[in-house]
Amino acid sequence: MLDDMGKRFVTIWFRHLKTDWMIRRKPELKDIPFVLAHPDRGRMIITEVSAVAKAKGLCAGMVVADARIILPAVQVVNDDANLAGKLLKNLCAWCIRFTPVATVDTAGLILDISGCAHLWESEENYLRTIISKLKGFGYHIRAAMADTIGTAWAVSRYGKVKAIIHPGEQAEALAPLLPAALRLDADTLEGLHKLGLDNIGSFMNMPRSALRRRFGDQLLLRLDQALNFEEEFIQPLIAVEPYSERLPCLEPIQTATGIEIALQKLLEELCKRLHKEGKGLRIACFKCFRVDGELEQLTIHTNHASNNPKHLFKLFQIKIENIEPALGIELFMLEALKVEDIITVQQTFWSGNGSLESTEVAELLDNLQNKFGNNIVHRYLPDEQHLPELSIKIAGSLKDKPATEWRNDKLRPIQLLHEPQRIEVTAPIPDYPPMNFRYKNRLHKVQKADACERIEAEWWLNAGLHRDYYIVEDEEGKRYWLFREGHYDADNKPAWFMHGFFA
Amino acid sequence: MKEQSFHNEKVCAYKNARIISQLQRDIMPLQGLKKLSTDSSVNLGVHPIENSFPYSSFPIGCIHEFLSASNNDIASTNGFVAALLSKLMLSKATAIWISTTRNLFPAALKNFGIDPEHIIFIDLEKEKDVLYTIEEALKCNRIATVIAEIKQINFKESRRLQLAAEQSRVTGFIIRHQPKVLNTIACVSRWCVKSLPSELSNGMPGVGFPRWNVELLKVRNGKPGSWKIEYSSNSFQEIKEKVIDIPQTQIRNVG
Numbered sequence: 081m082l083d084d085m086g087k088r089f090v091t092i093w094f095r096h097l098k099t100d101w102m103i104r105r106k107p108e109l110k111d112i113p114f115v116l117a118h119p120d121r122g123r124m125i126i127t128e129v130s131a132v133a134k135a136k137g138l139c140a141g142m143v144v145a146d147a148r149i150i151l152p153a154v155q156v157v158n159d160d161a162n163l164a165g166k167l168l169k170n171l172c173a174w175c176i177r178f179t180p181v182a183t184v185d186t187a188g189l190i191l192d193i194s195g196c197a198h199l200w201e202s203e204e205n206y207l208r209t210i211i212s213k214l215k216g217f218g219y220h221i222r223a224a225m226a227d228t229i230g231t232a233w234a235v236s237r238y239g240k241v242k243a244i245i246h247p248g249e250q251a252e253a254l255a256p257l258l259p260a261a262l263r264l265d266a267d268t269l270e271g272l273h274k275l276g277l278d279n280i281g282s283f284m285n286m287p288r289s290a291l292r293r294r295f296g297d298q299l300l301l302r303l304d305q306a307l308n309f310e311e312e313f314i315q316p317l318i319a320v321e322p323y324s325e326r327l328p329c330l331e332p333i334q335t336a337t338g339i340e341i342a343l344q345k346l347l348e349e350l351c352k353r354l355h356k357e358g359k360g361l362r363i364a365c366f367k368c369f370r371v372d373g374e375l376e377q378l379t380i381h382t383n384h385a386s387n388n389p390k391h392l393f394k395l396f397q398i399k400i401e402n403i404e405p406a407l408g409i410e411l412f413m414l415e416a417l418k419v420e421d422i423i424t425v426q427q428t429f430w431s432g433n434g435s436l437e438s439t440e441v442a443e444l445l446d447n448l449q450n451k452f453g454n455n456i457v458h459r460y461l462p463d464e465q466h467l468p469e470l471s472i473k474i475a476g477s478l479k480d481k482p483a484t485e486w487r488n489d490k491l492r493p494i495q496l497l498h499e500p501q502r503i504e505v506t507a508p509i510p511d512y513p514p515m516n517f518r519y520k521n522r523l524h525k526v527q528k529a530d531a532c533e534r535i536e537a538e539w540w541l542n543a544g545l546h547r548d549y550y551i552v553e554d555e556e557g558k559r560y561w562l563f564r565e566g567h568y569d570a571d572n573k574p575a576w577f578m579h580g581f582f583a
Numbered sequence: 584m585k586e587q588s589f590h591n592e593k594v595c596a597y598k599n600a601r602i603i604s605q606l607q608r609d610i611m612p613l614q615g616l617k618k619l620s621t622d623s624s625v626n627l628g629v630h631p632i633e634n635s636f637p638y639s640s641f642p643i644g645c646i647h648e649f650l651s652a653s654n655n656d657i658a659s660t661n662g663f664v665a666a667l668l669s670k671l672m673l674s675k676a677t678a679i680w681i682s683t684t685r686n687l688f689p690a691a692l693k694n695f696g697i698d699p700e701h702i703i704f705i706d707l708e709k710e711k712d713v714l715y716t717i718e719e720a721l722k723c724n725r726i727a728t729v730i731a732e733i734k735q736i737n738f739k740e741s742r743r744l745q746l747a748a749e750q751s752r753v754t755g756f757i758i759r760h761q762p763k764v765l766n767t768i769a770c771v772s773r774w775c776v777k778s779l780p781s782e783l784s785n786g787m788p789g790v791g792f793p794r795w796n797v798e799l800l801k802v803r804n805g806k807p808g809s810w811k812i813e814y815s816s817n818s819f820q821e822i823k824e825k826v827i828d829i830p831q832t833q834i835r836n837v838g
Contacts (some may be wrong), residue, residue, distance in 0.1 A: 088722050170639065184683035268597075290715065304719070311787060313625060319770050326617045333660060336751050431724065432651075432797075438725045440723050440724070440725040441677055441703075441726065444719060444720060444726075445703070447719060448705060448716055451715075452707060452708075452710075452712055453801055454708055456706055457705055458703075458704040458705075458706060459700060459702070459703050460690075460699055460700065460702075460704070461700055462690065462699075468688070468690070472688075472689050472690050472699075475700065480700075481700070482700055483735040486690065486693040486698065486699060486700075487690070487693070488694065490692060491691075491694060492690050492693075493658070493688060493689040493691055494661050494662045494687060494688060494690055494691045494692075495657060495658045495661060495686040495687060495688065496603050496686060496687075496688035496691070497686060498686070505726075526782065528780075528788065528789060528790045528793065529789070529790065530789050530790050531789075551790050552790070553780060553781060553790050555780075556655070556778070556780075557778045557779045557780035557781065557794065558655045558656070558658075558778050559781070559790060559793070580688065581655075581657070582658060582662070582790075582793065583658050583659050583661065583662020583663070583665070583666075583778070583793045583795075583814070
């Protein structure tokens with residue numbers, strides 16, 4: 081036997097999933113027998129019957145005409161093939177409050193509840209809570225708990241005695257059940273029936289070679305899975321974050337103070353774990369699952385991998401007011417969506433050398449970004465491009481270092497206009513600096529000028545004209561950066577632009 | 584007898600002067616002009632300017648205000664601030680530049696001896712957010728200088744900033760371009776920088792090093808003054824009436 085004694089699963093079977101949902105939406109349907117039907121080869125075939133209709137003897141697979149003979153008052157509703165999947169997905173997401181690992185099955189759900197039930201004190205209480213909550217929504221369900229998915233599935237669909245199969249008791253629980261409880265295909269079931277093997281116990285202990293010869297590998301695989309000889313995995317509907325903490329509440333939380341306490345507890349737990357592993361989080365998401373099934377969430381970003389609960393709490397704190405608790409929150413979850421290694425900075429004795437790596441600066445920027453949005457902080461690195469506006473690029477993080485040296489051989493204006501502005505100039509041709517220019521309706525007489533600096537865009541990036549830049553000084557001593565786009569030629573007068581101001 | 588009383592008066596006056604200077608020294612820290620032994624000294628390299636400050640050194644851990652009256656003075660004010668910043672950033676490597684309407688070109692800071700990647704720019708939308716940001720930044724003592732471009736600030740708001748700066752010993756520069764009301768704010772000094780025509784030595788053609796008319800309009804416990812300053816090779820030089828001789832070989836690296 082595999083050594084996974086800790087594993088426990090719950091499977092839930094929705095017996096009238098779609099009809100129950102319809103009754104939930106339209107309570108007046110509750111006492112009316114109705115069926116869902118779908119056209120198939122010119123007939124209407126019943127796909128699902130409501131609980132009332134079932135009691136009157138209708139079942140899925142019947143032709144609507146036959147059903148009308150049995151029960152003339154039956155209502156027929158057109159079936160939507162995608163509805164079941166959609167409903168199950170929503171229910172599965174709702175079940176996240178009971179366990180993080182949940183997935184959708186045919187007409188049911190599978191929950192991996194390993195290590196979850198004790199939060200509800202006992203397995204009985206846990207299963208009862210799930211069943212009573214779902215029944216409260218109006219669903220007819222059956223649920224079972226066992227060590228394996230196979231057994232839980234079998235018991236939830238076909239079991240009659242008890243819903244909780246204690247660890248290691250799969251064989252006893254399966255023995256009296258029909259072979260169909262093993263999730264087998266129709267051919268295998270028919271074969272078993274022909275041989276008179278009408279319950280699982282009758283062939284469970286047969287030699288494996290005999291079973292394989294007659295029924296193939298599938299029967300053995302299903303049997304092994306149900307008896308815990310073979311492990312079965314499920315793909316959770318919502319991927320479980322490796323760094324996450326959960327805090328279910330016995331009573332729904334409605335107050336801001338309550339939310340703050342929950343958040344503090346979760347942060348302390350998560351940070352303790354991150355600290356132990358030498359990691360810090362960059363993005364964290366705080367999720368609040370409400371009683372009415374809605375989800376409220378807050379996300380924070382940090383500039384620096386952080387596992388300081390006080391700082392992270394401060395980032396969340398100003399956003400807590402955005403949470404709408406409505407009738408109350410029953411589960412809090414904190415997920416670290418992006419985790420990075422913390423690079424321990426060597427402590428200095430003197431407070432100088434306040435480099436960009438310091439935690440204080442990163443925390444200051446976190447606070448500001450959290451308050452005013454993520455796009456307010458800019459730091460620039462040199463880029464290997466000639467055009468001045470493209471010669472700098474925004475650094476991705478505080479740790480980024482310039483890949484190339486900053487250029488210091490050419491003068492650049494301290495103020496650079498975001499877009500060069502057209503100016504009118506009087507300039508001698510072919511390539512002299514202007515004698516005067518008009519900028520913002522004021523005429524400036526050029527007193528001094530430097531020789532031009534030609535800046536050309538990279539031909540493989542930008543096919544624009546070259547620019548001839550001039551540093552000029554007017555009669556007031558103000559210094560400007562002007563450029564002419566292109567050459568003078570016979571029928572073309574190149575445009576002049578103002579691009580910046582020197583100190 | 585007459586001589587005796589004259590002598591007594593002289594001693595008295597001397598004593599009084601000593602008491603007064605001692606009191607002045609005691610008052611200065613209360614006015615936000617502390618000088619701690621841990622503070623790094625800032626050397627501007629221009630003695631007349633330094634002498635107009637208390638303790639004869641550029642005050643740090645306080646707020647300085649820079650006014651630029653016309654649109655054209657933004658560049659010269661920012662240039663002068665960048666030049667000061669390079670002197671202040673020697674000990675601590677990070678500065679924060681807060682603005683709502685920033686045209687400052689980071690690459691040009693290299694011409695002032697600053698590595699542009701050490702400046703964190705915070706570009707906000709609202710003037711009101713700028714105040715909050717300055718105060719938060721001033722509280723972080725890992726930062727050398729906080730520079731903020733803001734139009735309106737009242738006395739109460741500026742006092743909060745000054746107190747935060749005194750606490751953390753971070754220097755704050757507040758640049759006010761064309762303020763609507765020229766109100767008094769709680770700062771140690773008020774500067775006004777205007778550009779002057781540049782000159783190359785021996786009447787050579789072309790644009791020379793940046794020259795500014797630097798006015799120290801107000802300074803707490805110091806002497807206001809006005810100087811003509813040229814900035815070349817990462818240092819300030821005062822221009823005397825006579826044109827000073829600049830060697831031709833010097834590299835121009837300011838913008």
